[in-house]
Amino acid sequence: MNRIQELTTIANGMAPADLRMYYKGGDQRSFWEDIGRSKDYEQDISEIREEGERLLSVPNPPLTYDLFTRFSRQGTRLDYEKVYFERRRRLNTFALLTLLEPDKEAYRMALQEMIWSICDEYTWCLPAHVNAESPGGIKGTIDLFSAETGFTLSEIRVLLRDHLPSLLISRIGEEVEARLFIPFLSHEHGWETATHNWSAVCAGSIGSAALLLMESGESLAKVLLKTEWCMDYYLHGFGPDGACLEGLGYWNYGFGYFVYYADLLRKRSKGAMDWFRTEKVGRIALFQQQGFMGGKAVVNFSDSQPESTVHIGLSHYLAGLYEDFESPPQSLRSGYRDDHCSRWAPALRNLIWRDPLKPGSDWEEASYYLPDAQWLISRGSYGDQVYAFAAKGGSNDEPHNHNDLGHFILYGAGEVWCSDLGCGEYTVEYFGEGRYGYDCNGSQGHSVPIIDGHYQQEGPDSAAVVLQALTGEAVDRLRLELTSAYRVPALRAFTRMLEWNKEGNRPELTLSDRFTFDSPPGSLVERIVTMVQPELKLLDGRWVVALRRAGTHEPGLLVHYDSELVEPELTRHVYRDHFGQEAAWYAMDFKVKAPGLHANIDFKFQFI
Template sequence: MNRIQELTTIVNGMAPADLRLYYQGGDQRSFWEGIQRSGDYEQDISEIREEGERLLSVPNPPLTYDLFTRFARQGTRLDYEKVYFERRLRLNTFALLTLLEPDKEAYRTALQEMIWSICDEYTWCLPAHLNAESPGGIKGTIDLFSAETGFTLSEIRVLLRGHLPSLLISRIGEEVEERLFIPFLRREHGWETATHNWSAVCAGSIGSAALLLMESGESLAKVLLKTERCMDYYLQGFGADGACLEGLGYWNYGFGYFVYYADLLRKRSRGALDWFLAEKVSRIALFQQKCFLGGKAVVNFSDSHPESTVHIGLSHYLAGLYADFESPPQSLRSGYRDDHCSRWAPALRNLIWRNPLLEGSDWEEASYYLPDAQWLISRSSHGGEVYAFAAKGGSNGEPHNHNDLGHFILYGAGEAWCSDLGCGEYTAEYFGEGRYGYDCNGSQGHSVPIIDGHVQREGSDSAAVVLEAVTGKAVDRLRLELTSAYRVPALRAFTRTLEWNKKGHRPELTLSDRFTFDSPPGSLVERIVTRIQPELVLIDGRRVVMLRGENREQLKAKDSIPERPSSINNRQGLLIRYDNELVEPELTSHVFRDHFGKEAAWYAVDFNVKAPGLHANIDFKFQFI
């Protein structure tokens, strides 16, 4: 029996696609009445209701021709996407409010209008993902958001079937069939073999929609077969360590949609098809608890945000599957408005998958080395404050790649002192030839050297070699050979050692770089990146770079170097100590456009080697005060 025959047999014996997929015993009304009586959901419901009242008072924004064509004309995305996601927010909000208050006509009417409006959209894809010359044309293209939209409408149809007229029920089925199922089965799409979030989100959404809408055993089996292949490719993008190279945000996204699909598949197949039994899946599930530094601060290598919340529903679901999954503290719960893309699947599951009995707790002290990703992450508590350190090797040919081999993040007492800028504003050029001209992507915006005027080069041939990776109770250490990251003819060798010493009252980081050249370089610059404005101070007659916490006082005389400033008092700070005879510090300010199109400041602390020779041994100490 071949695989399609096996799947057809399973499909023919599947459980019905009804409310029992979502609620114990299929009792939807009792669930929603129950959470309204429970104080555990008070904040969630309040946020949804507030958003509903706001949206009832404003018109549904149109997706105009002008907005649709701006990406082609200008390369900008945010104008169209702001309206697109506002429309998804309206759909989600009125659907959830109808579930909460099924007898309120205003919500039900608004939901029906929103379903009709979204079914009327020319395409559910974003313009940035469209190519009219692709084999399927615009109408045959499936992207992340078209797949999500189809999944959303399919799920709303199942959950609210009794509150939707037959015309909308049939139209949802027709639109999803036309926009997703037919093009998915008719041809292969580029994302089907992607080893990153696209394969999971697109295939997971289509597979989920098919599990909810499709009645034909043969057709559903064909969708499940293609989806199975896509999920295999998605999982290939992870090493045995379970690390998501795209960062925690894309773990939430890609792995989230993998889980939403796997859950529906397991339930409908009565356990015959269960992705959660795979050992690699269990390791991927543990990635979240390894990424948090302290508070909302996360290891944000790649196109990831410096801070993150958690999908509490997804977290509680995984905690119910895996004994070593750490349930996060409630303080990290993502609010209803937090997702600027207004995704239905996590918003719903933040309610129906939430377990009020799982209170969660702060992340445990731990040190992790992820050998496939070549990430070292350490988190510890000192004097009631959390301090953390993260560094990476890897390659410069990763998904959502940044040129950042040897880069590190330093966190302590609520501040990210040495930072990763994270993701910038997504534009055509951001994913085009100019990608590494953006500071947040190129190595010029990372804490790595600039060697003889050269920054790191992109590509999988720019790869770190791990010489040593140690995690211990007292010391964590990562030593990397990074020569291939730079195309500097005279560079013979470059190694970087990062040692995180946790033994003292506060931890201390030592950075040691070793360079060997065939001929002296014209320049050698050690760059440290921070979002905190740096200062030069004198301590015991030696220059030191100081970073002060959020409440730091501004220096009255910016051009002077103060001697041991008394204004330090008890405020948190970081000192960067260096050899005054070997390097000369230079402090510069910069601006980049963040993911939301806003200008954000960052600072470069450049240590210029005064007389570069054939060898350079450069050491820095980072001390918390």
């Protein structure tokens, strides 16, 4: 029996797609009545109600021709996407409020109008993701957001079937069939073999929609087969260490949609198909607790935000599956309005998967070395404060790549002192030839050297070699050989050692770089990146660079250097963040005064 025959047999024996997949005993009304009265959900419900009142007071914004064509004309994305995601927020909010208050006509009518409006959209894709020349043209294109939209509508149809007229019920089925199932099965899409979030989100959403709309048979089996293929590729993008190279934000996104699909599949197949039994999936699940530094600060290598919250529903679901999964503290709960893309699947599950009996706690003290990613992460408590350090090797050919081999992040007492800029504003150039001209992507915006005027280069040939990776009780250490990252003919060798000393009242970081050249370089600059304005300070007769605590004149971090070897220069720079806002960052450049054939440069980072 081949795989399609096996899946057809499983599909024909599946449990029905009904409310029992979401609530104990399928009792939807009691669930929503209970959480509407529960103090544990008070903040969640208040946020949804406030958003509902706001949205009822403003018109549904149209997706105009002008907005749709701005990406092709100007290369900008935010204008269209702001309206697109506001429309998704309207859909989600009125659906949730109808579940909470099924007898309130204003919510029900607003939901029905929103479903009709979204079904009328020319495409559910974002303009940045469509190409009229692709197989199937624009109408046959499936991107992240078209797949999510189809999943959302399919799930709303199941959950609110009794509150929707037959015309809307049938139209949802028709639109999802035309926009997702037919193009998915009729031709290949580039994301099907992607080893990152696209394969999980797109295939996971389509597979979920199929599980919700298709009763059984070969058609469902065909969708499940292609989805299985895509999920295999997604998991192939992770090493055995389970690290998400795209960062914690994309773990929430890609792995979240993987879990949403796997849950529905396991329930409908009565356990016959269970991705959660795969060992690698369990390892990936633990990445969340490894990626936080302190508070909301995260290890934000790649296109990731410097701060993150958690999807509390997803976290509680995974905690129920894996014993070593740490339930996060409630202080990190993602609020309803936190997701600027307004995704339905996590918003719903933050309510139905939440377990008030799992209050969570602060992350445990731990040191992690993730050998496939080549990330070292260390987090510890000193008194009532958390201090943390993270550094990376890897390659400059990663998903959402930044040229950042040897880069590091330093956190302490509620402040990120040495930073990763994270992701900038997504534009046509951001994912094009100009990508590494953006400070947040090129090595010029990372804490790595500038060698003879050269920044690091992208591509698989730029890869770190790990010489030592140690996590110990007193010291964590990462030593890297980074020569290949630079295309400097005279550079013979460049090694970097980062040593995190955890003893004493506060930890200390020592950075040691060693350079060997065939001929003296014209210049050699050590760059350290921070979002905190630095200043030169004379301390006990020696110059240091001081970073002040927020809102005070007191230094929180001192950077010690050899003033006979290097001369500091402190400069302010500006970049556009992910939301299109200008943000300042500072370069602490330590220029070698007389570069020779060898250079041994050391820094000590001391918390005050």
